[in-house]
Each structure stands twice: as structure tokens, then as C-alpha cells.
Amino acid sequence: MLPNPTLAQLRHTLGDAHFPTSFGVYFKNTLVALCHAMEDHILQTEEQPLVITTFQQGKWYLQEAERYRQIANRSQQVVIMAQADSGFGEHPTGQLPNVALVNLAADDCLVNEWNLVILAPTYAAMVLCEELSAGDYGPDGYPERDSERKFYGLWTFEREQVRQAALLLVQQIERYNFPLAAQLHRCLYDLETQKSGPSVDLSSVVSRIVTYLQTSQQQLVAVSRQSRTLRELEDEENRLSRNLTANKLQAFLRMAQRLDGADSHNPNSSLQVSAFCETLGQLLDLPTLNLRRVRLAGLLYRIGLGQAPVALLTTAESEWSDSDRDFFLSHPEFGATLLEAMPELEAVAKIISHQHEHWDGSGRPQGLRGEAIPLESRILSLVAHFQSLIYPRGNRAPLASADALAACQALSGTYFEPRLLESLGHVLKLCEIGLITLPTRPRHMPAGWLGSEWANTAESVTAPS
Secondary structure, three states: OOOOHHHHHHHHHHOHHHOOOOOEEEEHHHHHHHHHHHHHHHHOOOOOOEEEEEOHHHOOHHHHHHHHHHHHHOOOEEEEEEEHHHOOOOOHHHHOOOEEEEEEOOOOHHHHEEEEEEEOOOOEEEEEEEEOOHHHHOOOOOOOOHHHOEEEEEEEOOHHHHHHHHHHHHHHHHOOOHHHHHHHHHHHHHHHHOOOOOOOOOHHHHHHHHHHHHHHHHHHHHHHHHHHHHHHHHHHHHOOOOOHHHHHHHHHHHHHHHHHHHOOOOOOHHHHHHHHHHHHHHHOOOOHHHHHHHHHHHHOOOHHHOOOOOHHHHOOHHHOOHHHHHHHHHHHHHHHHHHOOOHHHHHHHHHHHOOOOOOOOOOOOOOOOHHHOOHHHHHHHHHHHHHHHOOOEOOEOOOOHHHHHHHHHOOEOOOEOHHHHHHHHHHHHHHHOOOOOOOOOOOOOOOOOOOOHHHHHHHHHOOOO
16 A cells, blocks of 8 residues: 555556556655756746646745746646645735635645646646655654655656546545536546647656756765865864864864855855854844854855855856756755764754745745744844845845845845844944944954864854753
8 A cells, every 4th residue: 555645546546557657765856856847847838737736734835935926827727735824825826816725634644745736738747745754764763854855756747647646636625625626627628628739849848857856966966075075174184183073173164264265256255144143143142152153153154065066156146047046045954964974063053054944934944934943043044145245246246235234124024034134234223333343254263264262162062052
């Protein structure tokens, strides 16, 4: 018996002989790549398909909200199935006339599924999957790293298989919204009876799948390479000292220093981000230990970009390719993975790993919302974005501090916490009237990046929480 009810029903409907041979266990990144490729095809054609989605506990949708608004504009009908508290109803995408929301009950097995079904006049595509249970993962249980999550699933472009899956999902929708289900039955009938044009060549879609998978592999290789670099730098420091903790921290700091040195547009990014984090932390009366941690997180915040594509440091965000942007969005997870080589920095790694979470829950890697995001991560997120705006990036000119603050304030309540924006505004006001200077390096910092003084810093940030 398959663990996913929709998959089990589909196998029962199709029989083993016609069940997709792609069924297996997939890493999350592979399934994300498959879904992105299929969605890209919607955005690049004029087919106006029917799209039925099931979002696992609503975690994924808010990260893709704007993308799904574009998909809805290219679709005949989009149906989103998720729990009622996922935030879909409040988001503008959920208000579109051709977007229907189905609020799943908390005990419905569909809340554990992540499905994408696309039916158009001349093509069909789908991904069906459900995450492994803690028991299925084995003795280690549910993985801590998002990149290690696995799903039972399948994908196919075979029209009859996709149509049968759509019918099964519509049957589930009947339990919640019978008129919607009736409308979807008519839509499915029309899609099958209307005259189809020439068969669509899906080779481009397959090509994009390969590209996305290659990007995922590139990221894994990047982490591996950075780990090797870390070991080499650590060995170099070991020849100078027997203090292993200090050596590891020195290696991390040198990696961050090398990255800043390679960024001709913003060569002091880590120093200034650390300084701003320290200043905001002091304004918010962070305890001394938390202040030290966020200060060090600022120095190491983009350590995951050590093997990044050159374009991330030399071009504006508007010029990035999809793979460049995906790499940038993933760098906090890579950085946290590297820092986990030093257990004493677990708290710092956690701050860094959540720096791309958003106040409204639309960020990553976990889609945390509001105060569920660690305060230090919220500080780092705002500071890193603000600091990047006051320096040039490729053909993008730097913004004045007031303009950079206004750009951040435009994201108040979505990306950033309003309270932190007020605190940042206070800091800039104090700078404007001359009471303080714009922070450029943390106060508690030796003259150079490296030195024996950092051994004390290592001890200060690793005390128990």
C-alpha cells in the first residue's frame, strides 16, 4: 500500500501496468525543480490550462505567492488546496477571480500532500508526492536540514495519467465545495472535447528540468568545495595553534574575508552588516550573549556564497538568471551547513540559516512567520538588505541612506518587522543629526579580521542558551 492516498488511488485506478514508472523517493530539491519547470511552461505559453495544487500544510505557497499570481494570469482556472490558516485568503493571489481556495481540514490526509496537476488543450503534466514519515526516515528521524527532506512521489506528462489524477482530486474537492467540483468537471470535459492544436513539443520543458537539477547539483558541489576549503584553512591555522575552537573560527572568518575581498562593489559588507546588527541589538537591549551572537552572525552572514556564480557579485539583481537567484536564496542554508562543522556555533548558524525568512511567512527555508523567526535573524535580514542598497551592484547605483530606508519601509509587514524598521530609522536619524556616525565596523573588533583575540569571541558566543 502506497503511503500517499492520492498515489494509492491513482495506482488502483490505472493498474500497475499503466502506473507511472517515475514513482520513487525523491529529495525535495528535485521535486521543486520539476514543479518549477512545469510552471515555467505555463508562463511561456498561451494555453490557459487548468491547474490544481495541493500545498503541504501551506508551507510552500507563500514563498511562491507572486509567481502564482503570474501563473493565474496565464491559466483558465487555478485551484489551491491547503489548510485554512495558511494565509492564502489574505494574499492578493487568493482574491483573483479564477483562483479558487479549498480550505482543508487539519485531519485531512491531503494536508500532507504536495501536488501539482496541469491540464491544457495540447499538453498535460503533474507532480504528486507526500513526505516520508518520521518512521520512514529511519532511526535518525525527521531531518533537520530542509535539503535532506524526502518524498514519495511521481511525475509524468502522459495525458491520461494526469487526467485521472485530476479527477481523483476533484472528487476530494466535492467534500468541501460541490459547485466548484461541478465547475471543474465541466472544465475537464471541455478540455477533452475541444479541438486540440498541434502536439506541444515538451523537449524544452525536459531541458529546463535538467537545468534545474544541474543547478541543484551545482549547489551541492559548492557546499562540498567550501567544506574542503574550510578544512584546508583550518589545517593552516592548526599549524600555528592547538586551540581547535579558535582555529575553526579563524578559518570561517578568513573565508568571509576572502569573499568580501572578491566583491569589488561592496568589499566591507560583512564588517558593516556586523556593525549595524550590533547597533540595532544595543538599541533593542539584547542580552550580552545574544548581542555577541548577532555580531558574529553579521561577520559570517554570507559565508555560503563562497562558491557562488560570479554574477552574484558583479551584476544587479535584475540581471540574475534563475539559477543565480536560486543560489542566492539558498546561501543562508549553505552557510549554516558549513558552520555546523563547529558545534559551538550552533546558535550563530541558526541566526544565519533564517535570514531569508519573511515577517509574513513568505520566506525560506521554513516559511516562519512573525515572532516565530528568531529576533537576531530578523535583525540580520533587515540590516543585510539595507546595507546592500547603499552600495552599488553591477549597473545599479547606490542609494542614499534615506532612500534605502524608504525601500525597506516599502516591505514593512511583508519582508520586515515594522518595529525593527522604526529602530533602523532611529539609528539613521541619530546619524543625520550628528549624534552618532554610520556604523562601519563592530565596536568589539580587533584591528584586523584575524588574531588570537577571536578565541575569546568564540567562547563568548557558545555559552548555553
